[in-house]
Amino acid sequence: METKDARRSPAYLLATWCVTRVVLLLLVLGVYVIPGPDVTTDVSVIYRNWYEVLRQGTFPLDDVTWQYPPAAALAILAPALLPFLSYPHAFFALAFLADLVVLALLLRSARRPDRSRRGAWVWVAGVPLLGPTVYARYDVMVTAVAVAALLAGARHPRVMGALAAFGALLKVWPALLLAGAVRRRAWVSAAVTGAGLAAAFALWMPGAFAFLTFQRERGTEVESLGALVFHVARHFGWSGQVLLNYGSIEFLGPYVPEVSAAALALTAGAFGWLLLWRLKARRFPPHTLTDAALTAVLLFTTTSRVISPQYLVWLIGLAAVCLTHRASRMTTPALLVLAASFLTLLEFPIGFVHVVSSDWYGITLLLLRNTLLTTATLLAAHHLWRTTTSPTTTPVQPLPTDRETRVSP
Numbered sequence: 001m002e003t004k005d006a007r008r009s010p011a012y013l014l015a016t017w018c019v020t021r022v023v024l025l026l027l028v029l030g031v032y033v034i035p036g037p038d039v040t041t042d043v044s045v046i047y048r049n050w051y052e053v054l055r056q057g058t059f060p061l062d063d064v065t066w067q068y069p070p071a072a073a074l075a076i077l078a079p080a081l082l083p084f085l086s087y088p089h090a091f092f093a094l095a096f097l098a099d100l101v102v103l104a105l106l107l108r109s110a111r112r113p114d115r116s117r118r119g120a121w122v123w124v125a126g127v128p129l130l131g132p133t134v135y136a137r138y139d140v141m142v143t144a145v146a147v148a149a150l151l152a153g154a155r156h157p158r159v160m161g162a163l164a165a166f167g168a169l170l171k172v173w174p175a176l177l178l179a180g181a182v183r184r185r186a187w188v189s190a191a192v193t194g195a196g197l198a199a200a201f202a203l204w205m206p207g208a209f210a211f212l213t214f215q216r217e218r219g220t221e222v223e224s225l226g227a228l229v230f231h232v233a234r235h236f237g238w239s240g241q242v243l244l245n246y247g248s249i250e251f252l253g254p255y256v257p258e259v260s261a262a263a264l265a266l267t268a269g270a271f272g273w274l275l276l277w278r279l280k281a282r283r284f285p286p287h288t289l290t291d292a293a294l295t296a297v298l299l300f301t302t303t304s305r306v307i308s309p310q311y312l313v314w315l316i317g318l319a320a321v322c323l324t325h326r327a328s329r330m331t332t333p334a335l336l337v338l339a340a341s342f343l344t345l346l347e348f349p350i351g352f353v354h355v356v357s358s359d360w361y362g363i364t365l366l367l368l369r370n371t372l373l374t375t376a377t378l379l380a381a382h383h384l385w386r387t388t389t390s391p392t393t394t395p396v397q398p399l400p401t402d403r404e405t406r407v408s409p
Contacts, residue, residue, distance in 0.1 A: 010107060013117065013124055017103055020128040021096060027132035028092050036349025039136045044088045046247075047138075050076050051087060059207040065247030070201035070208035071169035075138040095135040098144040099127060102317060105144075109151050109324045114286075119324035122334055126316035129341040130309060133348070137310040142171045143317035149177050150290050150321045157181070161189030169197050173297055173314060179274055180292025182284050219250040219260055221306040222355055223347065225370050226259040227251060231358040242356055248306060249356060263305045270299035273381065281388040287325035288388055294318040294330055295384045298377040307370070309348045312341045315376075329383040336376035343369035 026032050028040050046065065053060040054073050060066045079090030106120040127134050134140055149163035160181065167174025168190075178190060201208040220226050222242060230238060230251045240253020250256075274296055281288075297318055301311050319334035347355050347365040354362030 010117065010120075013107075013120055017124045020124065021099060024128060024132060024135055025092065025096060028135045029089070034131060034350060036352050039131075039133045039349050040088065043091050043136050047076055047091065048087050051079070054205075055080075058205055059210060061207040061210050067211045067247065069169045069172055069211060070205070071166060071197065072138070072171065073201075073205070075141050075170065078141075091138075092135050095138070095140050098141040099134070101144045102140075102147050102320070105147055105151055106320055106324060109321075114326055115324045116326050117324075118331075119320040119322070122323050122338065123316060123320040126320070126338050126341055127313070129338060129345060130312055130316075131345040131349070133309045133345075134313055137313070139171065139310040139313045142167055142174065143313050145170065146174045146177060146293075146314070147317050147321055149174065150293055150318070151324075153289050154183070154286060157183040157186035158189040161186040161191075162193040165190040165194035166197065168194060169201070173300060176296035176300060177293045179278070179296040180284070180289040182289075219245060219252060219305065220256055220263070221248045221250050221308070223309070223366060224263065224305055224307045225302060225374070226263045226305065228363070228366060228370065229259055230256070231355075231363045231366065234358045242358075248308065260305050263303060266303040267300065270303050274299065277381075277385060277389070280385075283388050285327060285387075287322065287328040288384075290318070290322045290325060291328055291330050291380070291384050291387075294322050294333065295377070295380040298333070298373070298380050302370075302373045302377045307373070309344050312337070312344050316341060329387055330380060333376040333380040333383070336372045336379070340369050340372040340376070343372065 023032075027034065030040070050060050050063070050066065053063075054077055059070070059073065078094050079085070079087050082090035082093060085093060102123055103120060106123055107117070109115050110117045110120055127140075145163055145167040149160045149167060152160040152163065161178070164174050164177040164186075167177070175190075178186060181187060198208070220230070222231075230240060230253075234240075238253070238255075240251055240256060242249060243252050244250075245252060277292075294315070297314055301307060301315065304311075315337045319330065319337050322328045322330040323334055343365060347362065347369060351362060351365055355366060356362070
């Protein structure tokens with residue numbers, strides 16, 4: 001029998017997507033301009049320069065702002081597929097198509113009896129909350145790969161593993177999609193795909209992994225959780241500076257290395273918690289895979305030395321996949337992510353001058369946004385732990401093995 005959600009027409013959802021995406025395209029094309037710095041310069045200047053270097057068969061080894069895994073070259077080179085457009089216009093078109101792919105995948109998943117269109121609504125409503133930044137970074141393309149991997153999930157573990165590995169070579173974080181994977185085939189597929197692609201890039205183009213050195217040298221970015229310490233300290237005589245460093249606006253000066261080290265320690269602690277959860281978890285209902293992915297990426301994002309606006313695209317995509325499952329407990333974390341996305345738009349690009357100057361308006365925006373992300377992280381971790389490790393009167397669900405018959409979630 002069809003559910004009420006399945007019978008309801010998606011016309012309003014599709015109309016909302018069309019209207020909001022036209023607005024985003026008009027913003028990145030410069031027809032309309034919002035206050036703050038021009039977010040499209042990353043595409044028209046930085047990506048365009050990388051494109052010229054990558055076309056010569058090498059990575060931009062002399063550019064410390066190149067801090068991405070080797071498969072990122074594919075995203076930067078992708079506008080060549082549309083030679084009839086200028087580089088920026090082709091990139092925006094591909095970002096738009098990636099957005100459309102995510103919507104199509106979520107709607108397709110929602111057709112199953114135990115699924116819902118809530119996830120599609122999260123994506124449709126969440127993306128425009130970030131403003132034009134979404135189409136001016138390649139993160140929406142990475143998110144499309146991650147969404148496809150999670151939706152492959154239990155039915156196609158090898159596909160999920162391969163897509164997660166490919167995504168990790170695009171921008172590292174999709175490796176966390178495997179946090180809740182219990183089928184050995186997913187892990188083997190990820191390992192084989194990742195090793196094969198890494199070897200191919202290392203042989204094809206020199207300097208494929210130079211980004212690891214550049215990442216190690218990064219400091220505390222002005223939008224991160226740890227940066228709040230220095231935003232407040234500037235009002236009490238802290239002698240440091242805010243400068244462009246390694247491609248982002250960072251704090252440089254006394255005690256910055258210590259705060260950066262504390263952030264790394266928090267990240268290590270978060271991954272330690274994830275490992276403990278995997279050891280303690282005994283029940284793995286179908287939505288655990290997506291809930292664990294959202295929790296893991298929230299932990300990674302919130303504790304990071306850098307919280308760039310485009311990171312929220314990842315969280316919106318993962319929250320959307322979680323809410324395609326009717327049984328998911330991630331509704332509140334997802335709503336908090338949406339609220340944090342809107343505050344992110346207010347602080348970048350609209351209020352970025354206030355953030356850089358550390359005035360109280362900028363500090364308040366960051367405090368609210370980072371508080372929402374921290375709360376979403378803690379709630380997600382709590383729900384994940386309670387739904388998979390708490391004692392229950394029902395029989396414990398064993399981990400599925402590779403020889404078991406696949407059962408559709």
